[in-house]
Amino acid sequence: PLGRRLPCDIYWHGVSFHDNENIFSGQVNKFPGMTEMVRKINLSQALRTMQGLFPEEYSFYPRSWILPKEIVLFETEVQLIKSGNNSWNPTFIVKPDVGCQGEGIYLIKDPSDYKKIKKPQVKPAVVQEYISKPLLIDRLKFDIRLYVLLKSLDPLEIYIAKEGLSRFCTEPYQEPNNANLDHVFMHLTNYSLNIHSENFIHSDSVNTGSKRTFSSILYRLYSKGVDIKKLWSNIKSLVIKTIIALIPELKIYHQAVILPGKPGPTCFQILGFDILLMENFKPVLLEVNANPSMKIEHEQEISPGTFQYVPSPVDEEVKVAVIRDTLRLVDPAKKHSSLAAWGASTKAQIMLRVAKKKKVGLVRNIPTNCLKQVYPKYSKQFNHLRVIERIAELFIRFLGKKGTMKLGPTRFRTFIRKCKLNDSDLSMGTADIMYIDKTRRWETWTTDSKESGMCFQAFTEIFFYVAQRRFKFHPCHEQVEALVDFCESQLEMEDDKGLLRIQGKKEWQTALGSSRSERLHDTPTVHTYPSNCKDTDSKFTEDRLHC
Numbered sequence: 001p002l003g004r005r006l007p008c009d010i011y012w013h014g015v016s017f018h019d020n021e022n023i024f025s026g027q028v029n030k031f032p033g034m035t036e037m038v039r040k041i042n043l044s045q046a047l048r049t050m051q052g053l054f055p056e057e058y059s060f061y062p063r064s065w066i067l068p069k070e071i072v073l074f075e076t077e078v079q080l081i082k083s084g085n086n087s088w089n090p091t092f093i094v095k096p097d098v099g100c101q102g103e104g105i106y107l108i109k110d111p112s113d114y115k116k117i118k119k120p121q122v123k124p125a126v127v128q129e130y131i132s133k134p135l136l137i138d139r140l141k142f143d144i145r146l147y148v149l150l151k152s153l154d155p156l157e158i159y160i161a162k163e164g165l166s167r168f169c170t171e172p173y174q175e176p177n178n179a180n181l182d183h184v185f186m187h188l189t190n191y192s193l194n195i196h197s198e199n200f201i202h203s204d205s206v207n208t209g210s211k212r213t214f215s216s217i218l219y220r221l222y223s224k225g226v227d228i229k230k231l232w233s234n235i236k237s238l239v240i241k242t243i244i245a246l247i248p249e250l251k252i253y254h255q256a257v258i259l260p261g262k263p264g265p266t267c268f269q270i271l272g273f274d275i276l277l278m279e280n281f282k283p284v285l286l287e288v289n290a291n292p293s294m295k296i297e298h299e300q301e302i303s304p305g306t307f308q309y310v311p312s313p314v315d316e317e318v319k320v321a322v323i324r325d326t327l328r329l330v331d332p333a334k335k336h337s338s339l340a341a342w343g344a345s346t347k348a349q350i351m352l353r354v355a356k357k358k359k360v361g362l363v364r365n366i367p368t369n370c371l372k373q374v375y376p377k378y379s380k381q382f383n384h385l386r387v388i389e390r391i392a393e394l395f396i397r398f399l400g401k402k403g404t405m406k407l408g409p410t411r412f413r414t415f416i417r418k419c420k421l422n423d424s425d426l427s428m429g430t431a432d433i434m435y436i437d438k439t440r441r442w443e444t445w446t447t448d449s450k451e452s453g454m455c456f457q458a459f460t461e462i463f464f465y466v467a468q469r470r471f472k473f474h475p476c477h478e479q480v481e482a483l484v485d486f487c488e489s490q491l492e493m494e495d496d497k498g499l500l501r502i503q504g505k506k507e508w509q510t511a512l513g514s515s516r517s518e519r520l521h522d523t524p525t526v527h528t529y530p531s532n533c534k535d536t537d538s539k540f541t542e543d544r545l546h547c
Contacts, residue, residue, distance in 0.1 A: 007025045008026050009026050009027065010026060010028075010029070010327070010330060010331070011023055011026060011027070011028045011029065011265070013029055013030045014291075015030075015035070016030055016034075016035045016290075017033075018032075023264075023265045024263040024264060024265070025263065025264075025265060026265050026266075027265055027267065027268060027330050028265045028266075028268075029267075029269060029270070029326075030267065030290075031250055031253070031254065031267045031269050032250075032253040032257035032258065032267070033249065033250050033254070033257075034246075034250065034253075034269055034271075035290045037249055037250060037253075038246070038271070038287070038288040038290045039097050039098060040095050040096070040097045040098075040099075040125065040287065041066055041124060041126055043246075043287065043288060044061075044066060044126045046245040046246055046249065047061045047242070047245050047285075048061075048064065049460065050244075050245045050388070052464075052476060053388075053476055053480060054385060057241060058245075060234075060241070060283060060284055061284070061285050062128040062130075062131065062284060063128065063129045064126050064127065064128040064129075065077075065126070065128075066124070066125075066127075067124070067125045067126070067127050068124070069124075069444075071114065071115070074111050074114075074127060075111040078110075078111055090109075090129055090132075091109055091132055091176040092107065092109070092110075092111075092127050092129060092130055093105065093106075093108075093127070093128050093129075093130045094106055094107075094108060094114065094125050094126075095125055095126050095127075095128070095287075096123055096124070096125050097126065098124075100289075104123075104125075105184075105188060106181075106182070107130060107176055107181040107182075107187060108127075109176070109181070114127065130187075131276055131278060131284055132176060133175070133278060133279045134173070134276055134277065134278060134279065135277040135278060135279050136279070137217065139172040139173060140168045140171075140172060140173060141168070141169045141187070141189060142166050142167060142168040142189055143166075143167055143189040143275060143276050143286060144164055144165070144166055144167075144214050144235075144273075144274070145164055145166075145167060145272055145274055145292070146160060146161060146164040146214070146235070146239070146272070146273045146275060147160075147161040147270055147271070147273075147292065147318070147319075147322045148243070148270070148271045149161075149268065149269070149270055149271075149322075149325075150243060150268065151268050151329060151330065152266070152268070153251060154251070155376065156244075156375055156376065156379075157375065157376065158240060158243055158373070158374050158375040159325075159329065159371040159372060159373050159374065160235075160239055160371070160372055160374050161322050161325075161370050161371055161372075162215075162369075162370060162371075162372055163214060163215055163317070163321065163370060164213070165212070165214060165314065166211070166212045166213065166214050166216070167189050167194070167210070168189065168194070168209075168210045168211070168212070169185055169187070169188070170185045170199035170200050170210060171183060171185040171197070172186070173187075174186065185199070189276075191211060194210060195210075195298070202298065202300065202310075202312075203313075203314075204313055205313070206313055206314050206317055209314075211314050212314060213318060218231070218232075221281075226281060227281075231277075231281055231283070234282065234283050235275060235283050236374050236378070237381075238273075238283050238285055240374055240375050240382050241382065242273070242285060243375075244382060244385050244386055244389070246288075247389050247392075248388045248389045248392035248456065249392070251392050251393075251396065252392055252395065252405055252456055253405070254267075255396055255399075255402075256403050256404060259402045268326070268329075268330050269290070270292065270294075270322065270326060271288055271290065272291075272292025272293075273285070273288055273289075274286040274287050274288070294319050295315060295319075296311060296312055296315040296316045296319055296320065297309040297311050297312055297315070298312050298315075322370055324370070325370045325371040326371065329371065387480055387481050388460065390488070391459070391460055391463055391480075392456060394415070394419075394484070394488075394491075395407065395459050397491070398411045398412070398414060398415045399411065404451065405451060405455070405456070406452060406453025406454060406455055407454040407459060408453045408454075409432070409435055409453075412431070412435050412454060413428065413431065413432070416428065416431045418490065418491060419486070419491065420490050421466060425469050425470070426466060426469070434462050435454060438458035438459075438461055438462055439453065439454045439455075439458055442457055442458040442461075443455075445457075463480070464476075464479075464480060466483060467479040467480045467483035470482070470483060470486075471483065
């Protein structure tokens, strides 16, 4: 009745880090801010920032705009591209910011189609160029759900499951046109949508049906001569680069919730990456899920209106291994078998019952070492991309008040002054105007925040502007890197001066203490004599000294 008296080694939350606020030790399976960061708009903003610095490296994310804020920009850029390429006949897909399981997603052929929507129905969304030439298998469009373990932010540690799910549409694919734009079973691969199609196939095999293992797809592609090793390498690269784009703001969330120097848990999280393969086998990121489903069963109608949960062999093969390896990796003491730890859950009990019915050993069926480390294993290939993370560290340094995520005007001026950025091109007055302008602009984008001040996106925008002014004749990423190097060197010099001042003060105090000691040592000792030893003569006699 009093609940658990001792702290846990691992806390498994359902939705977010804040499911339980009173955790001061152990490990939690959610990062602060992850749910917010993988929303469509925030994810798009993070990846577009990286595309501005490294356009070739981040070409795996489709061209995107944020609506309704960027509707004018959306119209202008589409018209500009069409004027330069008459053969371009795009389709666009609109995704609600907080939608899930395919809810609220629809296709349009032109920006004007979006403007026809009634204003009460307009919600914040991301609109992207639709991939009109996806890779097809059995004439069906499909996507890949890969499970990724983010084990640590600092140091960064990433694992990718070597097995995933392939989820198929249930209507043969045709390129979008005005007649089929609303055919969701043709264009949207979401399992939660296609399961309601009369063509959806539940299969007892991992190689057939509307949901299959990714390895079965790879084997099929390999048999046709596709370079599977290169394909996997591109997918790993996509995952690492996406997480690198998310890390800066995740660190800001982390320091605001788990205060430095205070007791708190460490975090890890399983993410679901949804990836589409183009017909040229290039992987494209669709979205990232902070709470991917770990169900290993599905509903099946056994009679009209009567449903029961039936085990799914595909889900069981993929997800059990992901959970097991995750618990093995994060278990600090390695005291117990992770499978035994997970066996206490309802889902595991269902699996055990199924295994008994089949008279098959459950452990024997689970592939070993499902999760493979990709970072820091391949860190040398990707460390040059972590420049925004260095900007975030500057931002965090000047936040001042613990638990905050916004930079106040005084702290912003301190940043400008200490990094020696105020010169003929950027006066303090100009810096103040920029602070007000960018802060107000981004406040309209983050209306859910109750905290006042400059957000990290606004800070980054100003940082890019200053870098462009200072290093005009360099590529964008070199401009930003050069300014980061400059700021870090100025702060390092400031820190060194501070250490010298502290050291000098200590040396001065030590010298002062020694001087006082010497003065006390050199001062003649004053003796006090008994009253009967006193004499009016000016000389001390031997008798008096003896007395």
